[in-house]
Amino acid sequence: MRVVDLFCGCGGLSLGFQxxxxxxxxxxxxxxxxxxxxxxxxxxxxxxxxxxxxxxxVSVISQYTPDMIIGGPxxxxxxxxxxxxxxxxxxxxxxSYAQIxxxxxxxxxxxxxxxxxxKTEKLSEAKKIFxxxxxxxxxxxxxxxxxxxxxxxxxxxxxxxxGEVDNFMFKLITSRLATKPMTIADYLGNxxxxxxxYRHPRSYARRGxxxxxxxxPTIRGVNRPMPSGYKRHNGDPIESIEGVRNLTTxxxxxxxxxxxxxxxxxTKTNLEQMIGNAVPVNLGKFIGLSIQEYLRHGGDKHxxxxxx
Numbered sequence: 001m002r003v004v005d006l007f008c009g010c011g012g013l014s015l016g017f018q019x020x021x022x023x024x025x026x027x028x029x030x031x032x033x034x035x036x037x038x039x040x041x042x043x044x045x046x047x048x049x050x051x052x053x054x055x056x057x058v059s060v061i062s063q064y065t066p067d068m069i070i071g072g073p074x075x076x077x078x079x080x081x082x083x084x085x086x087x088x089x090x091x092x093x094x095x096s097y098a099q100i101x102x103x104x105x106x107x108x109x110x111x112x113x114x115x116x117x118x119k120t121e122k123l124s125e126a127k128k129i130f131x132x133x134x135x136x137x138x139x140x141x142x143x144x145x146x147x148x149x150x151x152x153x154x155x156x157x158x159x160x161x162x163g164e165v166d167n168f169m170f171k172l173i174t175s176r177l178a179t180k181p182m183t184i185a186d187y188l189g190n191x192x193x194x195x196x197x198y199r200h201p202r203s204y205a206r207r208g209x210x211x212x213x214x215x216x217p218t219i220r221g222v223n224r225p226m227p228s229g230y231k232r233h234n235g236d237p238i239e240s241i242e243g244v245r246n247l248t249t250x251x252x253x254x255x256x257x258x259x260x261x262x263x264x265x266x267t268k269t270n271l272e273q274m275i276g277n278a279v280p281v282n283l284g285k286f287i288g289l290s291i292q293e294y295l296r297h298g299g300d301k302h303x304x305x306x307x308x
Contacts (some may be wrong), residue, residue, distance in 0.1 A: 002067045019281065020289045035188050069101055095129070110291075137175070147178070152218060257281040
């Protein structure tokens with residue numbers, strides 16, 4: 001199946017779907033630094049493209065005759081870390097994504113975003129575009145720690161298939177979730193050489209120190225070191241903060257389940273943002289393998305019901 005990744009960033013979703021057995025034929029984004037990283041790690045082409053330009057985007061993307069389009073339109077205007085204004089401009093890229101799919105008409109699409117998008121008018125508008133174009137929709141919020149990612153990261157996923165009924169994959173996806181969250185130690189063992197680490201809290205009312213024996217909190221686009229005046233929080237799972245450090249940039253990429261041979265080049269600020277914005281590779285793989293399982297059963301509803 002030929003897959004095109006829109007808003008591909010540094011390639012977390014592309015790599016996840018590639019690892020699930022899909023043929024990624026092209027990536028598109030408008031961030032030069034992310035495109036540079038993407039091009040160093042994939043053999044297929046990646047293009048700098050303003051995806052808010054619907055006409056030009058449809059023309060270029062159609063040349064790759066995708067069976068599936070995947071992507072995560074920028075979510076800063078929906079994120080709890082942002083100003084939460086869906087009309088700031090980037091929220092409109094969700095509509096651009098829907099309009100491109102409605103014009104290109106791949107058999108499948110996958111859209112990934114923050115959980116908060118559920119509260120926005122932009123999602124309702126996008127879903128109307130998808131429905132009017134003939135897609136059946138399955139939407140679900142996934143906890144990445146139940147999808148082979150050592151991180152508590154809740155993400156909204158919308159899967160569409162032309163001509164299907166709504167919720168056609170919901171039971172299949174939920175049946176594949178792990179029964180317990182994955183911890184950093186489950187995934188990386190003791191390879192980080194630490195048991196505890198600092199992750200800067202949004203408020204000092206929250207703890208800042210975490211253990212490798214629990215899932216990481218959400219990897220964000222900034223990575224601040226422990227301030228010199230940090231006072232141990234009652235929730236910190238350690239008696240002394242001496243020797244505790246924040247995770248390095250490359251360690252954060254491991255928590256996002258990028259492989260150790262993934263090539264990262266650029267400024268620390270840009271890399272931290274790319275890594276924080278990325279779809280965890282294994283979350284992409286989980287979604288891709290769920291679709292592969294659906295395809296193996298031919299989409300036959302009777303066969304699917306027998307799975308549960």
